[in-house]
Amino acid sequence: xxxxxxxxxxxxxxxxxxxxxxxxxxxxxxxxxxxxxxxxxxxxxxxxxxxxxxxxxxxxxxxxxxxxxxxxxxxxxxxxxxxxxxxxxxxxxxxxxxxxxxxxxxxxxxxxxxx
Amino acid sequence: xxxxxxxxxxxxxxxxxxxxxxxxxxxxxxxxxxxxxxxxxxxxxxxxxxxxxxxxxxxxxxxxxxxxxxxxxxxxxxxxxxxxxxxxxxxxxxxxxxxxxxxxxxxxxxxxxx
Numbered sequence: 001x002x003x004x005x006x007x008x009x010x011x012x013x014x015x016x017x018x019x020x021x022x023x024x025x026x027x028x029x030x031x032x033x034x035x036x037x038x039x040x041x042x043x044x045x046x047x048x049x050x051x052x053x054x055x056x057x058x059x060x061x062x063x064x065x066x067x068x069x070x071x072x073x074x075x076x077x078x079x080x081x082x083x084x085x086x087x088x089x090x091x092x093x094x095x096x097x098x099x100x101x102x103x104x105x106x107x108x109x110x111x112x113x114x115x
Numbered sequence: 116x117x118x119x120x121x122x123x124x125x126x127x128x129x130x131x132x133x134x135x136x137x138x139x140x141x142x143x144x145x146x147x148x149x150x151x152x153x154x155x156x157x158x159x160x161x162x163x164x165x166x167x168x169x170x171x172x173x174x175x176x177x178x179x180x181x182x183x184x185x186x187x188x189x190x191x192x193x194x195x196x197x198x199x200x201x202x203x204x205x206x207x208x209x210x211x212x213x214x215x216x217x218x219x220x221x222x223x224x225x226x227x228x229x
Binding site: 004042043045058091103108109 | 156158159160161206208210219222
């Protein structure tokens with residue numbers, strides 16, 4: 001069964017450094033998402049992406065965050081200058097159609113630890 | 116923001132029994148809901164979905180019930196197995212949903228006792 005893959009599984013970074021989290025969505029999917037989950041809390045929406053542009057972003061997704069689809073398969077999340085509070089699990093998801101009406105399929109996440 | 120919450124944070128059941136996990140949502144305009152299962156170290160895994168024009172939907176060993184009157188969603192797992200032990204989240208899609216995002220509840224941890 002096709003799946004969303006994320007790399008790395010764990011990323012440790014010094015505060016203030018840039019980090020790039022990578023995702024390969026399911027190949028025939030057109031809509032892409034990033035969510036995060038702080039330990040012990042709920043999964044929170046960050047951003048949705050379709051047709052090479054951001055569809056929607058949450059309050060969390062400030063100027064330090066950016067997303068990119070650099071080629072036909074990868075979807076990346078960049079945090080420009082990491083803060084301690086960015087420590088969380090980051091999940092990439094994709095859906096075949098508009099995700100508000102179709103299931104979103106998630107990867108296994110990248111655990112980001114900011115020191 | 117949206118509010119999707121769960122009645123019980125933990126649930127323990129005997130293997131072979133049926134499990135019921137509940138979820139309350141706050142946006143009466145939400146029209147699409149998903150139950151996800153999250154095992155330790157993994158991402159949320161799609162289990163079953165339901166649209167607001169339905170009140171019940173069945174899958175393999177799982178049933179989702181939607182009561183729009185009281186804004187309540189439940190997931191029933193028949194003949195619960197040890198492999199069902201995980202955290203279960205309901206997720207809500209508001210309408211309109213220009214960003215296609217889902218709002219997740221805090222999760223219920225299901226433990227199956229062999």
